[in-house]
Amino acid sequence: MFGKKRVAIVGAGLTLFRRRLKETGKELSYEASKMALDAAGMELRDMQSVVLGTAPDAFDGVHMKGEYLADGAGAYRKPYTRVFVGGGTGVFTPLAGWWHVASGQFDSCLVVAEEKMSSCYPHPQYAFTTIFDPILERPLGMNLIWIFALEMHRYMHKHGIKKEDIARVSVKNKGNALDHPCAQLGAKITVEDVLNSEVMAWPVQRLDVSPTSDGGAALVLVSEDVAKEITDDPVWIDGAGWCIDSTLWTNRDLYYPDYVECAARMAYKMAGIKNPPKEIDLAEPYDPFDYKELHHMEGLLLCKKGEAPKLTAEGVTQRDGDLPINPSGGLLGVGNPIAAAGLMKVCEIFWQLRGEAGKRQIPGDPRTGLAQAWGDLMQYGSVIVLRR
Amino acid sequence: MSEKIKDYRGEALKSADFKEGRVPTEKCRPKAKFAWSAGIAIGRFLEELKKGKIIASTCSKCGRIMVPPRIYCENCFKPTDGWKYVKDTGTINTYSVSYLAADASRLKEPILVAIIDLDGASKNMGLIHKLGEVDKDEIKFGMKVKAVWKPKEERVGAITDIKYFKPIKEATP
Amino acid sequence: MSLDKITNPLHIRHWLGDMEADYIYTLGIAGEHFFKEIKENGRIMGAKCPRCNVVIVPPRMYCEKCFAKLEEWVDVGTKGTIHTFTVATIDVDGKKLKEPVIFALVKFERGCGGLIHKIGETKTKEVKIGMNVEAVFKPSFERKASINDIKYFKPTE
Numbered sequence: 001m002f003g004k005k006r007v008a009i010v011g012a013g014l015t016l017f018r019r020r021l022k023e024t025g026k027e028l029s030y031e032a033s034k035m036a037l038d039a040a041g042m043e044l045r046d047m048q049s050v051v052l053g054t055a056p057d058a059f060d061g062v063h064m065k066g067e068y069l070a071d072g073a074g075a076y077r078k079p080y081t082r083v084f085v086g087g088g089t090g091v092f093t094p095l096a097g098w099w100h101v102a103s104g105q106f107d108s109c110l111v112v113a114e115e116k117m118s119s120c121y122p123h124p125q126y127a128f129t130t131i132f133d134p135i136l137e138r139p140l141g142m143n144l145i146w147i148f149a150l151e152m153h154r155y156m157h158k159h160g161i162k163k164e165d166i167a168r169v170s171v172k173n174k175g176n177a178l179d180h181p182c183a184q185l186g187a188k189i190t191v192e193d194v195l196n197s198e199v200m201a202w203p204v205q206r207l208d209v210s211p212t213s214d215g216g217a218a219l220v221l222v223s224e225d226v227a228k229e230i231t232d233d234p235v236w237i238d239g240a241g242w243c244i245d246s247t248l249w250t251n252r253d254l255y256y257p258d259y260v261e262c263a264a265r266m267a268y269k270m271a272g273i274k275n276p277p278k279e280i281d282l283a284e285p286y287d288p289f290d291y292k293e294l295h296h297m298e299g300l301l302l303c304k305k306g307e308a309p310k311l312t313a314e315g316v317t318q319r320d321g322d323l324p325i326n327p328s329g330g331l332l333g334v335g336n337p338i339a340a341a342g343l344m345k346v347c348e349i350f351w352q353l354r355g356e357a358g359k360r361q362i363p364g365d366p367r368t369g370l371a372q373a374w375g376d377l378m379q380y381g382s383v384i385v386l387r388r
Numbered sequence: 389m390s391e392k393i394k395d396y397r398g399e400a401l402k403s404a405d406f407k408e409g410r411v412p413t414e415k416c417r418p419k420a421k422f423a424w425s426a427g428i429a430i431g432r433f434l435e436e437l438k439k440g441k442i443i444a445s446t447c448s449k450c451g452r453i454m455v456p457p458r459i460y461c462e463n464c465f466k467p468t469d470g471w472k473y474v475k476d477t478g479t480i481n482t483y484s485v486s487y488l489a490a491d492a493s494r495l496k497e498p499i500l501v502a503i504i505d506l507d508g509a510s511k512n513m514g515l516i517h518k519l520g521e522v523d524k525d526e527i528k529f530g531m532k533v534k535a536v537w538k539p540k541e542e543r544v545g546a547i548t549d550i551k552y553f554k555p556i557k558e559a560t561p
Numbered sequence: 562m563s564l565d566k567i568t569n570p571l572h573i574r575h576w577l578g579d580m581e582a583d584y585i586y587t588l589g590i591a592g593e594h595f596f597k598e599i600k601e602n603g604r605i606m607g608a609k610c611p612r613c614n615v616v617i618v619p620p621r622m623y624c625e626k627c628f629a630k631l632e633e634w635v636d637v638g639t640k641g642t643i644h645t646f647t648v649a650t651i652d653v654d655g656k657k658l659k660e661p662v663i664f665a666l667v668k669f670e671r672g673c674g675g676l677i678h679k680i681g682e683t684k685t686k687e688v689k690i691g692m693n694v695e696a697v698f699k700p701s702f703e704r705k706a707s708i709n710d711i712k713y714f715k716p717t718e
Contacts, residue, residue, distance in 0.1 A: 016398030022411065023399060024589030030623045031397035037628065039393065044628035061416065061584035071625035121406075121585045125492030134424045135434070135576040136456055136547050137516060141490045146501055149484035150516075157482065157529045181396050201486035201501075202524075215398070246462055250503050250514040251454070254482060358391035399590070406585060412596055412706035416584045419653075423570040423577055431574040545574070 003102025008227035008234035009094075009386065011040025011220035012347040017184045017335030020118040021214040025060050026072030029114045032216035032340070033074050036110070040220040041230060047220070048106040050075040052082045053093030053113040055338040058127035061119040073112040073218075086131075086375025087288065088242070089113065090217070090342015091382040095240045097221045098384075102237075107226050111219040115337035117212045124212050131377065145209070149201035151254040151378055152291045156203060158255035159306030161294075163203055167194035168312045169290035170207050173326050176319065177333025179359035182344075184213055184335035194290075210288045210330075215337035217344050235350050239273065239370075239385025241266030249377040260299030260374065263381035267370075268301075271385040276301045277323060280385075281366035282352055284345035286374040287330040296372055297325065299381065324362045327352065342373035346384060353388040429457040432471070434545040440537050444509050446470035452510040474508035476535035477556065481505045481514050485524045500524060504533060504553055520552030532556040588706070591622040594634060596706035603698045607672040609633040618672035639696040640717060641667040644675060648685050663688050667714050681713035693717045 013035025015021070015028050023031065029052070037044060052073045057065045066082025073080075083089060083096045090113050097111035117124045128144035155161065168191060177186035189207065197206035227234040243262035246252065264276070273279045285296035294308035302323065303311055311317055317325035328334055328348035331341045349369035351357045372383045405411045426434055429445055433456055436443040445457035445468040452461065453472055461468055483502035487495050500519035505512065519527060520536060533553040543549040588596055591608060598604045608620030608631040615624075616635045623630055646665035652658055663680040665688070680688055681697065694714035704710040 013393075014396070016396050016400065018398060018400040020401040020403070020406075020587075021398045022401050022587050022590065022593070023397075024587065024592060027589045027591070027622050028398070030628070034623070034628055034630070035393060035397070058580065058582060061418075061582070061586065071621075072623065074625075074628055076625040118401075119584050119586055120582050122583075123492045125488075126490065127580075127582045129490050130580045130582075134422070134578050135426055135430055138490075138578065139546060139548050139576075140501070140516065140518060141499065142516075143486060143488045143490050143492065145488055146484055146486055149486065150482045150501070150503055153484060154482035182398075198487075199485070200488050201484045202498075203484070248456070248458075248462075250516050251512055253512050254503075356391050401587070412588050412593060412600075414586045414588070414707065416586070418580065418582065418584075421577070421579050423575040425570055426574040426576060434574065546576075 003099065004104040005102050006224040007098050007101045007221055007237045008224060009219050009237065009350050010222055010227055010231050010234055011036045011038070011042065012350045013039060013218040014182050014344055014347055015216045016182045017213045017215040017337055017340070019184065019211060019213060021116070025062070025065070025069055025114050025116040028116065028214065028216035029069050029072035029112050032114070032218040033072070033110060033112050036218035036220050042220060044074045047074060047078065047108050047110040049079045049100045049109045051093055051097045051100060051109055051111050052080070053084065053089040053339040053343065054082065055084065055086065055089055055115055056127065058130060059115060059117045059120050059124055069114055073114070074110050079106070085242070085380050085382065087286065087338055088342070088373045088375035088380040088382040089339040090344070091346060091371050091373035091384055092242055093339065093343055094219055094221065094237065094346050094384055095242060095382060097219070098237045098240055101221050101223050107223045109221040111221055111343070112216070113218070113339035113343035114216045115340050116214045117337060118214050143201065145201045145204055147249065147378060148289050149204045152289065153203050154254040155291060155295055161306070161309050163195060164191050165309035165313060166208070166291045166294065167191045169287065169293045170194050170332050172312070172318060173287060173293070173330040173332040176327055176360065177329025180329045180334050183329050183333055185211055186329060186333050204289065208290045210332045210336040213335035213337040213341070215335060215340040217340040217347055219343065219346060219350070233354055235353050236387045237384060238387045239267035239271030239383065241270070241383040243381050244376065245379040247377060247379065249379060252378070254378060256305060257295055257299040257374070257381065259379055260296055260372065260381035261301060263383045264300045264372070267383040267385050271387070273385065277303060280323070280368050280370050281364070282324040282327060282349070282362055282369045284326055284328060284330065284348055284371040286342065286372055287326055287332050288336055290332060292374065293326060293330065296374060300370065300372060300383070319360070319362050327357070327360050327362050345371040345373070346386070349386045353386060429459045433457050437547070437549040438543045438545040440540065440543070442474050442476055442506065444472050444474045444513070446472050453508065453513065455506055455509045455513045455515055474506045478504040478506040478533060478553070480527065480529060480531045480533060482529070483519065483527050498524060500527065502553070517550060518552040519554070521554035526555070589622070591620045591631070595619050596710070599710045600704040600706040603639070603701070604636050605639055605669070605696065607635045607637045607669070609635050616672040618669055618674040619676065635671065637669040637671045641669040641675070641694060641714070643680070643688065643690055643692045643694060644668045645690060646680065646688055661685055665714065667694060678708070678711060679713040680715070682715035
């Protein structure tokens, strides 16, 4: 064990994920937070600290978004921190919550993630372009999809992967999401549907991509002492890892996410995991694009480099397979309100390990699960390992 | 969602709800304008582009020749200590055929975009740029390409002083 | 290599641009109720927290102190007092305004919180902290469910 105290998750909450929700960002934060507190049987006054994760201010269109959302996240007159590591934020937020409690400073922490991307209209794409270098990259007319297209193409080229090998991920995840009550894009589709969808930036097609969404998610974290008092069914945070690679993303070979491997190794070391594919019962790797699920499975050392498409084709990653991947439906199916989407994955592992995932429940008796998010300019990995 | 939770919060809206004014909203267009300082390394880089040259910075400790140039080596965390011209030729590391403009609007004629590993720079020192004078179906990984520069009088010290990279036709014997 | 003395970035090598994006904000669950009451009935509403026994203006769907869900709407009237004020003499671009504008935080007797708004029908020398004011609404056909449906607050005496 790392840290002074072992940390448990005792409650989780989630709002609907939709392209547009009427609720303000504050209201979404509140709904998710309140649901998580209710699930834990706790009150706001029981929370000694609050950590909020949310992506660029440019989506909500409110600067100092952390401060703006604070009251909805339950931070009124409490020690409060906003964290932001791009798309990696959703999984990094509970990691930040973890160290609040693991350090011994607090016995409880409310962890909240929110995104309201519909404020930026007609489409948040344009806000995304401002993440690029303003001098060397933006003058070329960059679109965010380009970096994914370039990375996906390199990955396909390196291992000789075909588009249909990748499309299966989208088919699986959108299908899984049919069983998720919060899902935005659950659907029964075929590989052909993906291959026939609009070409956005080759090799990226419409159905390879997750949507933009509004939504909120939350977790209640407590120390071991508190957990023992309030629940028979805690889920422990046993592994935490995070890592960033160079910002000069064109200076790397994009076929493999080294930074994800680095974050995974850190989390596995803490959790005492020696053989990840054998010891991990299910995983929720970050899947804003279908190839990203495969890319991240490899970075997480859940299979060899270039082997993830084969496992997917063989059905290993289905809910009833040997290594269920994204049983929630992932970002491709449930939706992608950036920070909230990452935290949704942690909520899913929490519910799966407690046997509360309903129609999505994977068979067997899962004891160890992993969630991972990715972000920034092809450079950030955050990994959490949960155990029952 | 936990099967224990029965009520999922959130009131979904359609884009027509906005367009037809069924939902009251506030609109805003921020007016901020920026003048980004080019800095030391990129300032020099842009100056050289204006002259039709591509310059790298070098680190004597790890020996890397780095493009785009920087004043510090992020690996060794020491100042770079030299400048070196690299060639305006290179190979395609990866590429995409984009039907999306920056604002996500759709294009009839795609933009061809590639990461190009420049000759004379260290491994994987790619530059992102456009490709031209090539059909989208002819582009290949590992293809040799060369910069097509704007005429000297039109160059202003910008990444767009290079119009695009075009394939180098193999000389026929 | 100090650039201390250069205060205008246009005097060094630079690249111009903006962060072009348009925004459309929903008013939210509580906000929509608040602004619809202003638009349709010319009423200023608060939300009552049954646990803390306070009325919060403008209303929210939750109490930030105890996290109770707020569902009881209370009309707090259109009259309040100036809690504090400032006199603006320049606009958002830093240009001199023709006429100074008074901005105040107006508090209501029945509610905690308050509204930031303009003060009209008075002079900058006459406005005072503690002054009683009341909302002056635009005619109902001009109202759009916006904070500007209230033209300003004016002194009552």
